[in-house]
Amino acid sequence: MSENKLPNDVDRIVGMRMRLRRRDLKLTQEQLGEKLGLTFQQVQKYEKGVNRVSAGRLFNMASVLGVPITYFFEGVSEMLEGPSMAVAESEAPPILPVMDMEAIELVSAFQKIGDADLRKTLLATIQAAAASAQKGTDS
Structure with missing residues (x-):
């Protein structure tokens, strides 16, 4: 696969x-796959960013x-500008937080709060709260 086709x-x-x-819609990968005409494995690969989503498929997914x-x-x-996404070409691709x-x-x-x-x-x-909790574990 050529480099420009890699995710x-x-x-x-x-x-x-x-x-x-x-997940917000409380759908399983299998249920979403059925609605899109895909296997749950294909949905899983899209969600993990292993496979690229074509424009047509993205349009269908949005619908x-x-x-x-x-x-x-x-x-x-914002996510691309963050330090976790700035990776040299020689390094492994960044992993988004799980x-x-x-x-x-x-x-x-x-995100629903306007x-x-x-x-x-x-x-x-x-x-x-996170900073306070971190200080508690650093002691």
Whole structure:
């Protein structure tokens, strides 16, 4: 396979967003696969970013998942600019953080909050709690 056909960081982020939306809808990979005419293994490969999603397939996925195509690209710029995505060509491709179901539910609920000030306040609260918990484990 030529290098330009290999999945890249954007493909992994699209897959992560696909998984997030599927779980938000409480669909299994098998159920989503049936709706898309795919096997659950194909859905799994898309979600992991192992396989690239074609434009036509992405359009179909957006329709089945009830989101605009732009949903899959929300936050991509910020994620690509982050330090975890800056990897030299000689290094292994970056691995996106693995999120457990609680983290996925938290992100999903957080994204539904339209009030920017409330989101900032909640984020600061969560960051403070995480910093406090980290200090407790460092002792």
